[in-house]
Amino acid sequence: MPARNILEVIDISGYLNPQAPGDKERVITQVGDACRQHSFFQVKGHGVPLATQRKVIESSQKLFNLPREDKLDLSFLKNVVRRGYEQSGDSVRDGDVLPDLKESFFVGREEPVIEEPGWHGPNVWPDSTVLSEDEFRGPVWEYYEATNRLGRIIYEILLQGLGYESPEDVLARFTKKPVVTLKLIRTPPAPTTSQPRGQKSGTEAHTDFGGVGCLLQQPGHDGLEIWSDEKNGWVAVPAVEDVFAINIGDMIEKWSGGEYRSVKHRAVNRSALDRISCATFWLGDVHVTNPLELASDPDEETVGEQLYRRFRKQYGLWGVMEPADYSRACKAENVTCVVQ
Ligand SMILES: O=C(O)CCC(=O)C(=O)O
């Protein structure tokens, strides 16, 4: 396997629109090698239109620039399907004393009613008098759909790299209604005064919960750093327009028997300006256990259970609800909840 640069940008257009025999296979090999060596790679030629990327960054800025009260009206902690606004300070990473500084906004698959508390239901959108459809909901949804497609394609490529010749058949086992979450993030500049223990900025060091993460950094606003065992240090990933950073989460590490590992990363904004990033996490169906034959899981943990385990820890400070509590919360808030 040729040694690959951790910051290599792989052009996946040969997979999406092959022009010559071997184009698809070349991409599959490049991605597979990058995953085995670094569990991280970047892509161009991905099919997400540039205009869609630019608009989602502008829309995110508009949302985060709203008055704090307007944002807190949309709080994800009040929402039974965990959509909406996460204020700075809500999330704490393993081993850290103080919480992340970043603020976020969560969007997921749009369902008309709460089908499954904690997972599937309507999104939370700012009222159109606060941010019009054109200013926020439209561009954000367009981006959600485009990166939903990209995440699925990356999964397809990863599965082929693991030796599955018919990725569609494998995907059919765990993606009937996959959880796909978009997180819009604003990371403030790192504080200039000396830091209390554990708090640097933005998003502290962590691995992602689940499957494939597709991250767009606001061009020119670096921040993402990947841990490299080889270098025994952090590697800064430059924020280049039209390039997505892709990383593997804990669930794929488990499912692939460690062949693809979950990479530790963090976001530190070393500039004087705010930084926007947009992360789409492509997971799987809530109730499936490992659909691959590469590793057995004696606990038979489902996708949903894995996510809850991590989510509870990360937001434990604020008492995140257990699944059963969601239906009670639905009743209390008088919202439709089809799961009791
Ligand atoms: O903001 C970033 O660049 C990284 C965010 C991230 O790693 C996450 O939200 O899981």
Ligand SMILES: [Fe+2]
């Ligand atoms: Fe992450």
